[in-house]
Amino acid sequence: MTLYTERQSGSRLRDFFESHAHVLSIAVFLIACCALFTSINDVFLSPGNLLNLLRQAAPTLIVAVAMTFVITTGGIDLSVGSIIALVNASAALLLRAGWDWPVVSVLMLMLGAVIGLFQGYFVAYQRIPAFIVTLAGLSAIRGIALVLTGGFSILIPPGLFLSIGRGTLFGIPSPALMGLAVALIGFIVLNFTVYGRHVCAVGANAEAARRVGIPARRVVASVYVWSGVAAALAALVVAARLGSGSSNAAVGTELDVIAAVVLGGTSLMGGRGTIVGTVMGALTISVISNGLILSKIDAFYTQIVTGAIILIAIWVNTRIFDQVGSVRRKS
Amino acid sequence: MRVRGIRKSFGSIEALRGVDLDLWPGECLGLVGDNAAGKSTFTKILAGTYLPDAGTIELDGKEIAYSGPAEARGYGVEMVYQDLSLCDTIDVAGNLYLGREISKGPFLDKAAMQRGAHEMLRKLEIRIPNTALKVAQLSGGQRQSIAIARSAAFDPNVLILDEPTSALAVAEVEAVLALINRLKAKGVAVVLITHRLQDLFRVCDRIAVMYEGTKVAERAIAETNLEDIVRLIVGEGHR
Structure with missing residues (x-):
């Protein structure tokens, strides 16, 4: 006799682990890094160092949240480091010329939005690959910053503006609060809004x-606007922390940002993004560079070690994910 | 729906060379033809995915021209694409509501969409154990069922099915055919593209045969048979 039985649905806990494998593995990795650096030098866990670490991580985190949206649409934005440099330099020039800091801040965020819109237009409406458009941006935008400053560092006169980067609220550095606020907004928008759903769908x-009527091109263009605005906000934080603006600011930041996003488990193929993962990815990158300094490793080695750790982490992450998740992708 | 003189070229290839077609409410039209006869191109024009180079589309006697698939959807023209057009990384409920998410302000109402998805699938007698699963985790047949459910559930006027049964199991094919009959009874005009000719004779009222970008024949189901249709498809009928 043949018995017809229904397949049992699997354990919910196992489903949870499988669908969050990426984020869980980066969390484990982050904790492991913290444990390792603590065992090497117990200054690492001191409140002073941790707050400093958050302050340093903030600009990367702010941009990485927006980059998560860009990468979730299957794109990439290589120009964020250059946008930071341009906004950083322009803000310093305007403040030195005696403009009010709130006006300057708003103008700078708008500058970031305009640059993002310009690039988004070429990516979304002219169908030029994002890699090419933003690579051109990476070169040209820093070039504008160099022209504006003549290559010199520009001092920002002391004032309230500097508290954006140096101030604290309840003992927590204001950049860190801004970073967490941006991350929270990003988390809500990506996971709980119609717009976030459309970003994933695109x-x-x-x-x-x-075909189902989502304004796909407008959605694609919009994510570059967000990354431009986020880069401008990060630039203000950097300028306020250092008290100067320079066309040489944030060289290579785009790589840190992209590494943070990918480390966090957002798929470079698009369609799957996680803000929680991005936050942990950004923290991991900061923890590594901070920990290596505390471990008294020669600064020249830091870049090599960072690169190696990123590759290993993503490799391990992919292996774990492939074994546990084995998610089929359409070719 | 009345379609006249549709032409479409891709580069030097004339995909459609002037196709006329009429669709009546409550009727199923079978669209058959050899590979590359222009079936998919033609239906994509009806669904607004491609814009025709020439020709007119009338709905209820009024000429309409749409600028994209969203507008066609607005007129109640729905299509199940051959490639299914699903988003792998989004769950079943999300795919069913893709492009018309239930929302409270800017926020997704996920609970309502899960409930709605259950209801939708139950009505269409589609068995998916968990509507919170990602579409990537489903089988080919389940994916096809979801694509069909998505287009059939929102009260279309015209429903176009491009190879809807190619990956379906026996019971599921039966369910799709039953679904077509139910939609017909509700007054929906259905266009069915399929290579399973035996299915045509079970649900269609008329069969249109396409050959090299033109419509070569149209037969009422009562006055034709399987051999006749096969002959028309391969092109012996008019030689």
Whole structure:
């Protein structure tokens, strides 16, 4: 006799582990890094160092949240480091010329938005690969910053502006609060809004999104606006912390940011993004560079070690994910 | 729906060379033809995915011209694409509501969408154990069922099915055919593209045959048979 039985649905706990494998593994990795550096030098866990670490991580974190949106649509924004440099330099020039800092801040955020819109237009409406458009931006935008400053560092006159980067609220550095606020907004928007759903849909299958009536091109263009605004905000934080503006600010930041996002488990193929992972990715990168300094490793080695750790972490992450998740992708 | 003189070229290839077609409410039209006969191109024009180079589309006697698939959806023209057009990384409920999410202000109402998805699938007699699963985790047949459910659930006027049964199991094919009959009874005009000719004779009222970008024949189901249709498809009928 043949018995017809229904398949049992698996354990919920196991489902949870499988669908969050990426984020869980970066969390474990972050904790492991913290434990390792604490065992080498117990200054690492001191409140002073941790707050300093948060302050340093903030600009990367702010940009990485917006970059998560960009990468979730299947794009990339290589120009964020250059946008930081341009906004950083322009803000310093305007403040030195005696402009009010609130006006300057708003203008700078708008500058970031305009640059993002310009690049987003070419990516979304002219169908030029994001890699090319933003690579051009990476070169040209820093070039503008160099022209504006003549290559010199520009001192910002002391004032309330500097508290954006140096102030504290309830003992927590204001950049860290800003970073966490941006991350919280990003988390809510990506996971709980219609816009966030459309960002995922465009990244997973742009043609399908267009066919069901999602304004796919507008969504793609918009994420570059967010990354431009986020880069401008990060630039203000950097300028206020250092008290100067320079066209040489944030060289290579785009790589830290992209590493943070990918380390956190957002798929470079698009369609799957996680803000929680990005936060932990950004913290991991800061922990590594901070910990290596405390471990008294020669600064020249830091870059090599950081690069190696990122590759290993993502490799391990991919292996674990492939074994546990084995998510099929459409070719 | 009345379609006249549709032409479409891709580069030097003339995909459609002037196709006329009429669709009546409550009727199923089978669209058959050899590979590359222009079936998919033609239906994509009806669904607004491609814009025709020439020709007119009338709905209820009024000429309409849409600028994209969103507008076609607004007129109640829904299509199940051959490639299914699903988003792998989004869950079942999210895919069913893709492009018309239930929302409270800017926020997704996920609970309502899960409930709605259950209801939708139950009505169409589609068995998916968990509507919170990602579409990537489902089988080919389940994915196809979801694509069909998405287009059938929102009261379309015209429903276009491009190879809807290619990956379906026996019971599921039966369910799709039953679904087509139910939609017909509700007054929906259905266009069915399929290579399973035996299915055509079970649900269609008329069969249109396409050959090299033109419509070569149209037969009422009562006055034709399987051999006749096969002959028309391969092109012996008019030689």
